[in-house]
Amino acid sequence: MTDFAVRLITEAERRSTFDLLSRSLHSNRVSDEDWSRYGESWPAEHKFAAFDGDVPIGVASSYETEIAVPGGRVLGVAAVDGVGVRADWTRRGVFSAMMAAQLADVAARGLPLAALHASEPTIYGRFGYGSAALGKTAWIDRPAARLHERVPAGGRVRMLTPDEAVKEIPGLYQRIGLHRAGMMGRPEVWWPIMHDRLAGPDGHHVTVVHSGPDGDDGFAVYATVDRRTPESPDKGVMLKVRELHAADPVARAALWRFLLSVDLVSGIRARFRPVDEPLAAMMADHRHALTADVEDDLWVRLVDVVAALDARTYRSAAPVVLAVVDRKLPANAGHYEVGPSGARRTEAAAHLTLEVDTLAMLYLGEWSATALAEVGRITARDSAALARADELFTTVTAPWCGTYF
Missing domain, CATH: 3.40.630.30 (Gcn5-related N-acetyltransferase (GNAT))
Structure with missing residues (x-):
């Protein structure tokens, strides 16, 4: 039995939970002036918190928006924009309980995907999130740097x-x-x-x-x-x-x-x-x-596996059957045939077996099936299936989020 309760916050609890998140991320409490200006960016909707009595000790926040997937379709996504636990309550199950409640809520609302930027990457794989898009830091030396003369120019x-x-x-x-x-x-x-x-x-x-x-x-x-x-x-x-x-x-x-x-x-x-x-x-x-x-950069969680897989496009290759393991959302567990015509559940034998966090790494095209198999994240019946999965899931343009949240 836990000594805390997890529930959605009320309107009256918006300020206290925002302050809690700020302190857990080592920022200062928001001033009254800043709260009056920016507090509406912290609505009560879709925010779960853990409470010791009436006092918030942890928070897991998200907002609903859209995300582009390979092929150009746009899907609903829960953008997880803040998770934190008060320092004297860490490692007591608060984080896990809030994440489980949030994930169940996202599934109940019918959103096929969730996404986040991970401050501590090692903890989110346990909840089915995978590193789905990378980002680079570019450094340009000045004043020596200049564009090549054939780089297109125009406008103002x-x-x-x-x-x-x-x-x-x-x-x-x-x-x-x-x-x-x-x-x-x-x-x-x-x-x-x-x-x-x-x-x-x-x-x-x-x-x-x-x-x-x-x-x-x-x-x-x-x-x-x-x-x-x-x-x-x-x-x-x-x-x-x-x-x-x-x-x-x-x-x-x-x-x-x-x-x-x-x-x-x-x-x-x-x-x-x-x-x-x-x-x-x-x-x-x-x-x-x-x-x-x-x-x-962007971590993705397939909340509805068949809906998410069927929404994106695939390159030309013979279909592969994926056996997906999902320990947090067991309804997702099963076999899925993925090919140029889309994705569907199937009873056919699996070519590749993987956890749902690894499927997220494949989903936007950032990682290859072969590379993930080489490091033990995918179990393959034969190398030909890996080659087909590489072709199916790869994208010409690298995935990129470009939005802080």
Whole structure:
């Protein structure tokens, strides 16, 4: 018997649970002024908390939005945007109980997928989440870096005022659209805390927009960090790119060209960029654009396996039968035939056996079946089945989320 209870929070508990999450993630409690501005981004809906009596000791939050999957379809997804446990209640089953309640709720609401960015990656595989999209950290050396002369050019880039950034960017993000697998919709509750707080009148980020022949088609959000010290007074400013979204290569190139033109900058750092973004190829000297790091970014959980598998497209290969093991949602366990015509449950013998977290690693196309088999995550009856799965699940464009939450 536990000495705590897990339930959905009430409207009156929004502030206390947000403060709890902030402290568990080693941030300060939100001020009254900031809560009045951004508190609506923390609605009570879909937030589970663990309580010791009436006192919250843990919280697991999500909001409902959309995610693009390979082939271009958009599915409903629970975006898990905050999980934390008070320090004196850790390792007592609070986290597991909240995650189980959240997962059961997502399944009951009929959402086929859940997704998160993992602060502690090793714990989420136990709940069926797999590392489904990677992100790279790009470092561009300034002032030496410049674009190659044949990189496309066109349109113009303008800088927005903070008020314009709050007003214009949500619509522009929607117009650009979810054009890569892994990209996610941004509902109204997302914008105040994740964009307005940084790029609006009280923030310190700069927003620029590219306009092409058909209007606005790309934007970037960045901040600057002074790297000068008494020992290195000429080190200069680092430009940190938080976001860069573009509808086409011309808009993307124009935004990078603008960032490279900012004066008094000694380097540009952009974290969680698409791993296949061709920054080095865009440079006159590709050594001036380095990949400083590649790390896990988006973690995905297939909540309704057959619905999720059938929603994406597959390349041309003979079907494979997957035996899926799901210890948290047993209704998902079973055999699934996956091929160019889609996915369905089957009684046929399995070619490949895997846990649902490994299936998530395959799902958006980031990892190959062969690689996952080599490290023991997939058991195969024969190598031919692995080769077919590689062909079926691979994607031409790497998956990418591009949204903090």
